[in-house]
Amino acid sequence: MLGAALELTGYLPDEGLATAAYLALVMHRPLFLEGEAGVGKTALARALAEVTGRPLYRLQCYEGLEASQALYDWDFGRQLLHLRAAEAAGTGQRAEELEAGLYDRRFLLARPLLQALEDSPSVLLVDEVDRADDEFEAFLLEVLGDFTISIPELGTVRAQTPPLVVLTSNRTREVHDALKRRCLYHWLEHPDFDREVAILRRRLPEVTETLARQVARATATLRELDLLKPPGVAEAMDWAGALHALGARELDPDTAARTLGAVLKYREDTDRVRSLDPGALFGAR
Amino acid sequence: MPGDVVGTVLGFARTLRHAGVAASPDRVTAMLTALGHLDVLDPTAVYWAGRLTLCASPDDLDRYDAAFAAYFGGGAPRPRRSSGAEQPREVPAAPLTSGDGGADGGEPSDLATRAGGEEVLRHRDVAGLTPAERDQLRRLFARLRPAAPMRPSRRRSPSAHGAVDRGRTVRRALRHGGEVTRLAHHRARPRPRRVVLLIDVSGSMSPYADALLRVAHAAVRARPTSTEVFTIGTRLTRVTRELRLRDPDRALAASGAAIPDWSGGTRIGEVLKAFLDRWGQRGTARGAVVVVCSDGWERGGAQLLGDQMARLQRLAHAVVWVNPHKGRAGYQPRTAGIVAALPSVDHFVAGHSLAAFEELAEVVSRA
Numbered sequence: 001m002l003g004a005a006l007e008l009t010g011y012l013p014d015e016g017l018a019t020a021a022y023l024a025l026v027m028h029r030p031l032f033l034e035g036e037a038g039v040g041k042t043a044l045a046r047a048l049a050e051v052t053g054r055p056l057y058r059l060q061c062y063e064g065l066e067a068s069q070a071l072y073d074w075d076f077g078r079q080l081l082h083l084r085a086a087e088a089a090g091t092g093q094r095a096e097e098l099e100a101g102l103y104d105r106r107f108l109l110a111r112p113l114l115q116a117l118e119d120s121p122s123v124l125l126v127d128e129v130d131r132a133d134d135e136f137e138a139f140l141l142e143v144l145g146d147f148t149i150s151i152p153e154l155g156t157v158r159a160q161t162p163p164l165v166v167l168t169s170n171r172t173r174e175v176h177d178a179l180k181r182r183c184l185y186h187w188l189e190h191p192d193f194d195r196e197v198a199i200l201r202r203r204l205p206e207v208t209e210t211l212a213r214q215v216a217r218a219t220a221t222l223r224e225l226d227l228l229k230p231p232g233v234a235e236a237m238d239w240a241g242a243l244h245a246l247g248a249r250e251l252d253p254d255t256a257a258r259t260l261g262a263v264l265k266y267r268e269d270t271d272r273v274r275s276l277d278p279g280a281l282f283g284a285r
Numbered sequence: 286m287p288g289d290v291v292g293t294v295l296g297f298a299r300t301l302r303h304a305g306v307a308a309s310p311d312r313v314t315a316m317l318t319a320l321g322h323l324d325v326l327d328p329t330a331v332y333w334a335g336r337l338t339l340c341a342s343p344d345d346l347d348r349y350d351a352a353f354a355a356y357f358g359g360g361a362p363r364p365r366r367s368s369g370a371e372q373p374r375e376v377p378a379a380p381l382t383s384g385d386g387g388a389d390g391g392e393p394s395d396l397a398t399r400a401g402g403e404e405v406l407r408h409r410d411v412a413g414l415t416p417a418e419r420d421q422l423r424r425l426f427a428r429l430r431p432a433a434p435m436r437p438s439r440r441r442s443p444s445a446h447g448a449v450d451r452g453r454t455v456r457r458a459l460r461h462g463g464e465v466t467r468l469a470h471h472r473a474r475p476r477p478r479r480v481v482l483l484i485d486v487s488g489s490m491s492p493y494a495d496a497l498l499r500v501a502h503a504a505v506r507a508r509p510t511s512t513e514v515f516t517i518g519t520r521l522t523r524v525t526r527e528l529r530l531r532d533p534d535r536a537l538a539a540s541g542a543a544i545p546d547w548s549g550g551t552r553i554g555e556v557l558k559a560f561l562d563r564w565g566q567r568g569t570a571r572g573a574v575v576v577v578c579s580d581g582w583e584r585g586g587a588q589l590l591g592d593q594m595a596r597l598q599r600l601a602h603a604v605v606w607v608n609p610h611k612g613r614a615g616y617q618p619r620t621a622g623i624v625a626a627l628p629s630v631d632h633f634v635a636g637h638s639l640a641a642f643e644e645l646a647e648v649v650s651r652a
Binding site: 016019020186 | 311312333336341343462463510
């Protein structure tokens with residue numbers, strides 16, 4: 001099944017996530033992923049693109065994102081050049097012909113959403129949709145509803161096969177219900193201990209089994225500490241990578257203290273962890 | 286799809302709705318479609334088919350698990366509970382009449398002071414009002430129109446001055462045969478800045494909580510998408526959704542039903558930390574004007590409150606503290622909570638009368 005195929009790419013989903021991805025694929029419904037930062041929301045879209053062999057188009061959302069950056073834009077500069085060239089050549093075209101020639105596909109700049117529909121079948125990643133403002137959600141709704149984009153001057157672009165859409169959100173604000181209703185909703189959690197070890201081993205084959213297990217255990221302990229930013233899988237991988245780069249084969253309190261910057265991103269968190277007994281936190285067990 | 290599967294799913298959706306998850310008909314249809322692609326006899330497949338289609342937020346997940354276990358029997362096959370998820374609320378609502386408690390329990394004379402007039406009423410301390418006066422004041426609250434603070438946004442709109450708008454300039458040129466006759470300009474369009482209200486609903490604030498929630502209602506009604514309201518007491522409750530109801534009395538009744546810790550104790554420091562962990566740091570407090578309405582009576586340590594206020598100030602654009610007692614003559618900030626919080630507060634204002642609330646709205650819009 002899809003879960004097994006995903007594992008081949010190095011992405012290890014749990015059962016819920018594998019089911020969610022499978023349903024998104026067969027039901028042609030966008031998959032709406034929420035969860036803490038660094039649990040692998042964006043990575044899933046990449047893995048899905050790899051598994052299905054489809055190209056990945058990514059739209060990073062930010063405040064003030066407009067249709068001209070998400071859907072399409074006319075290449076004004078080239079249109080102007082075309083006009084001037086026609087004038088200089090004096091081909092004797094009539095004005096209407098010339099004008100019609102201006103709104104040709106070759107003067108259209110396709111942005112991620114249009115690209116994903118034109119290059120079907122594809123995987124479309126709409127990243128951090130909660131960062132875009134609510135005006136943008138409204139027309140995302142239109143595009144994801146029937147997978148078409150209408151361009152007044154050109155006509156309607158329709159995807160032959162609906163793209164596999166992954167939307168991610170960090171919950172900085174609540175995304176509108178109308179958008180969520182059209183999606184499959186999945187809340188991603190931190191992986192359990194065994195899965196995290198497996199992920200570390202798979203992604204960083206050079207890291208020893210002992211180190212991977214120790215890093216996974218220490219990361220799990222850190223998550224229980226009620227920190228400002230509990231470390232995600234991404235941080236655990238950074239940490240294991242950093243330890244390996246220092247030549248460590250095992251996690252001991254001293255190297256752990258030196259590499260803490262790879263897992264903890266707030267001064268308050270670092271102070272807190274340093275004030276605790278490092279032996280109990282990172283000791284070899 | 287066999288009829289008994291459809292019947293079972295519809296029954297499950299009904300159970301779910303009773304548990305407080307809004308499983309709308311189109312979501313139920315989606316669940317049936319999902320089941321069509323999976324093994325109907327596998328409990329895990331049924332669990333995920335329902336969870337992926339019927340739930341819409343992390344708050345729904347615990348309720349879904351409970352409903353699943355109750356309806357299908359046995360435990361929900363969900364591997365692990367998230368540690369950060371909220372406990373399901375089972376504490377029923379305290380009635381929303383707490384505003385009448387305390388002070389005027391022994392004051393039945395409500396007609397005597399009727400002639401006070403609006404102007405006098407505007408400056409009266411809310412805590413000392415008779416029921417009739419309070420009724421009259423409620424109508425005045427409806428006239429409150431808080432203006433939102435503004436900030437520049439990334440979106441631009443046409444303007445006579447500012448940077449050159451290349452797209453519009455060229456489009457205009459195309460209309461004139463490619464000749465640039467006039468430059469078009471644009472500039473950043475102002476957008477409302479987010480306002481977050483944190484309202485203390487503990488026992489010591491109960492004479493003012495009703496009035497503060499009415500102020501919050503006016504703010505939410507004025508700017509529904511850029512205003513967030515939470516109540517703080519022994520726990521954090523988001524009441525933005527409830528306050529979006531148009532009618533103030535219904536909105537207050539709905540939020541009263543949502544607040545489990547009405548007139549209880551206060552642990553502002555802890556609850557503020559919960560707010561920052563779950564909402565504030567992710568973005569709700571970032572660049573926002575955060576208004577904390579509390580008297581600063583703190584049962585937890587004042588140290589924690591001080592730390593969290595400092596954290597809040599680093600995230601927020603401005604922090605406003607509203608203390609109803611500040612309106613009293615001869616007030617000195619003495620409670621440990623206030624003393625710890627004040628260094629991280631940008632504006633310290635009173636909040637005891639309608640006039641004070643108008644002033645608060647002014648402070649917020651200029652913050």
